[in-house]
Amino acid sequence: MRIDVLTLFPAMFPGYLGQSxxxxxxxxxxxxxxxxxxxxxxxxxRQTVDDRPFGGGPGMVLKVEPVxxxxxxxxxxxxxxxxxxxxxxQGHRFDQATAERLASQSRVLLLCGRYEGFDQRIIDLLQPxxxxxxxxxxxxxEVAAMVVIDAVVRLIPGVLGDDRSCHxxxxxxxxxxxxxxxYTRPREYRGLNVPEVLLSGDHGKIADWREQRSDQKTRExxxxxxxGQSCEPTDRIP
Ligand code: SAM
Numbered sequence: 001m002r003i004d005v006l007t008l009f010p011a012m013f014p015g016y017l018g019q020s021x022x023x024x025x026x027x028x029x030x031x032x033x034x035x036x037x038x039x040x041x042x043x044x045x046r047q048t049v050d051d052r053p054f055g056g057g058p059g060m061v062l063k064v065e066p067v068x069x070x071x072x073x074x075x076x077x078x079x080x081x082x083x084x085x086x087x088x089x090q091g092h093r094f095d096q097a098t099a100e101r102l103a104s105q106s107r108v109l110l111l112c113g114r115y116e117g118f119d120q121r122i123i124d125l126l127q128p129x130x131x132x133x134x135x136x137x138x139x140x141x142e143v144a145a146m147v148v149i150d151a152v153v154r155l156i157p158g159v160l161g162d163d164r165s166c167h168x169x170x171x172x173x174x175x176x177x178x179x180x181x182x183y184t185r186p187r188e189y190r191g192l193n194v195p196e197v198l199l200s201g202d203h204g205k206i207a208d209w210r211e212q213r214s215d216q217k218t219r220e221x222x223x224x225x226x227x228g229q230s231c232e233p234t235d236r237i238p
Pocket of ligand 1: 087088089090111112113114115116117118131132133134135136137138139140141142144
């Protein structure tokens with residue numbers, strides 16, 4: 001898989017991409033991440049990529065020409081067709097199912113906004129998938145791009161030590177429920193014991209216990225994930 005990122009702040013990425021699972025995935029050639037500086041496609045000497053909004057108001061807006069022309073240039077940097085994603089708080093909410101869908105693409109291009117966001121004609125011309133990582137406003141799309149990269153790359157076969165992990169995680173698999181509790185050594189800490197069943201060696205009983213805990217946790221915390229429910233509960237207490 002190849003992921004391109006278009007940003008005004010390319011220097012934010014190497015630290016994050018240079019650590020842990022992402023670093024290994026890149027080194028092993030399981031994913032190729034290319035970060036591009038939007039200013040490369042500016043048309044003037046001052047490398048201007050933003051301008052004041054028509055109609056007035058605070059802030060600056062990302063200009064149409066550099067963004068559209070950068071996407072056209074990045075498109076032809078590799079053979080496979082590229083799925084363009086524009087990061088915006090106004091987009092469809094990014095979730096595990098979306099991460100799975102993006103992980104099945106051979107190329108994804110993530111467009112990171114800044115300031116007041118993108119000139120609308122960028123969206124009209126490129127028709128990107130618009131994604132939001134949550135109902136809050138960030139200063140820019142870079143952290144959102146990192147969230148998407150992180151969630152997508154761990155789904156690429158071979159990235160996790162055991163590919164089963166990502167099918168058993170919360171929001172994953174057929175049921176998309178929350179995962180059961182996890183324990184490791186020691187068996188007892190400050191009077192708190194690991195549930196006996198997990199020490200029993202009986203794989204059938206362990207599977208039943210995990211199933212039951214996953215079900216109960218989902219009912220208690222995220223009933224909206226259960227079949228027939230589509231909205232998040234509004235009365236959830238943190
Ligand atoms: N004026 C815009 C609005 O009200 O919708 C917000 C612009 S925000 C300050 C600047 C950039 O940060 C956006 O263009 C987008 O790329 C990114 N961004 C902010 N919040 C985001 C979110 N929740 N999800 C994805 N990207 C976000």
